[in-house]
Structures are given as C-alpha cells and as structure tokens.
Amino acid sequence: MGKTGWAWTWFGFLLALDIAIPWFVLTHVEKMSGAFLFWTIWVVVAIISAFVIFLKWKEARQ
Amino acid sequence: MSTTFWVWFGIAIYIAVGLAIAVMARRQLGGGVSEFFLANRKIGGFVSALTYSATTYSAFMMIGLAGLTYISGVGALGFELTYLCGKFMMVFFLPRFWLVGRKYGYVSPMELLSDRYQSRWVGATAAILAVVFLVPYGAVQLMGVGYLVNGISQGAIPVVAGIIIAVFCAIAWSNIAGMRSVAWTDAFQALIMIATSAAVLGVVVAALGGFGSFFGKL
Secondary structure, three states: OOHHHHHHHHHHHHHHHHHHHHHHHOOOOOOHHHHHHHHHHHHHHHHHHHHHHHHOOOOOOO | OOHHHHHHHHHHHHHHHHHHHHHHHHOOOOOOHHHHHHHHHOOOHHHHHHHHHHHHOOHHHHHHHHHHHHHHOOHHHHHHHHHHHHHHOHHHHHHHHHHHHHHHOOOOHHHHHHHHHOOHHHHHHHHHHHHHHHHHHHHHHHHHHHHHHHHHOOOOOOHHHHHHHHHHHHHHHHHHHOHHHHHHHHHHHHHHHHHHHHHHHHHHHHHOOOHHHHHHOO
16 A cells, blocks of 8 residues: 555545544543543544645646 | 514624625725625635634534534534535635635636636536525525514514515625725624623533533433
8 A cells, every 4th residue: 555545544544543432432531531532633644644745745746 | 671672682783794894895895896795805814714714613613503403413423524624624724725826816626627727618617516506695694584583573574574684684785885885794603603602601600500410311
C-alpha cells in the first residue's frame, strides 16, 4: 500500500474510533475522564496526523 | 424603560454601526467582478479569520449548538471537535486555492473544479449542491436570529420581525460593497460574538461558584 493508501486507512480508522469509542464503549461513563477526555485527545491526534501527512504535500512534478 | 425598548435600541445601534462600516467599505470599491465578489483578493488575514468565524460560528453555533449540548450532553463536544478537524484541513487547502484562484482568475470554487477536471458538469454539480445545502443553512441562520430576538425580548418582538431584520441586514450589507462590506461587517459581528461569548462564560462560571465548582457540576 502506498503513502496515500496508508493515509486514507489511518483517517478511516480515526473516524471509526471517533464514533465507536464514545457511543459504544464510553456511553455509560458519565465522567470528565470518559468521552470528554477521549474526544479531547482524539482531536489532538487527528490534527497532528493531518499536519504530518499534509506537511510534504505538493504538486506532482511535471 | 422596558426590556423591549432596550432590545430595539440595541438592534438599531447594531444596524447603524453595520451600515456605517458597509458604507466605509464602499469607498474602496473599484470596478469589476473580482472587486465586488472577492474584494480584489485583498482581504487581510485578520479580517478573513474574523469573517470566517462570524460566518461559521453563527446562529447555528450560538443557538443550535447550545441547544444540542443541552439535549445531548458531551456528544455535542464530539461533534464540534470532529468538525474542527475538518476545519484544520483548510490550513493546507485554502492557501493553494487562493494561489490558483489568483493565477487563473477564478471567482468561485466551481470555476476551479470545472477547470481542474476539465468538465463543466463538475462545476455545475458543485454549484447545485452548494445552492441546495446553503438554502437550509441560510434559513436556519435567519430563524436563529428570529428566535434570539424573540427570546431576549421575552416574546414582545415576533420571530418573523427578527427574521425580516436579519434579511434586511444581509441584503443591504452584501450589496453595498460586495465581499468587502460583507467581510468588514462580519469582522464587526465576530468581535461582538467573541466578547459576548467570553462574558457569558464568565457569568456562568461565576454563578456556579468558580471553575472548580463549574467542572464539578458538569
């Protein structure tokens, strides 16, 4: 799998976690350390991932 | 004096300041399509950030998201943070859109798409989708203003009156000087929203007995 494929797979995995963990695993954890903390960490990971993946993004050489 | 009077007074001040800003923007208005619709591509970063904030974090957020939080709890945070990740993509995409837009003279994203994919149908499809999805979005914004005015006047000002005021402001401010007046009045709106949001946060936290008590009650 190329870099683009890995990037799509990683973002797909993050998206699946974004829904599955809070709505199925943490749904009965009514604490700040539940979905609140998960989403806070998740958004940091997602933004860092986007930053790393797109940092070297440029037009393909002609 | 009654609450209704002060609400009307506040609306009148708001409209007057907005009109003054739009008229100031018109003094810089030149000729041409790019000038009217894109302010000649010369809106600075600070005003761009404010106008984007006012557009995105509008009635949908100030009223809709608050309501969503009220009924769904922390799920609203998940929605907003996921949305933020999408926004972060703009850091990479928008400078490139701006560069090619300036290079090839695009006025709308649809022209970019048509040219990039060498198909008028791609641009037409994007334009239709934009119109279709902007209609309910625009309607929600106007309804939000109506409900807001109705709420703060304790029902004295009808929802429809608030909507009519919002429509008047939107049409007038966008027609006076195109994108430049939109951006400047949006920036004014954004500054009001930032100040009032911070004030509301301060009031709520103070009413709950400080940050420790505030988080304890969440």
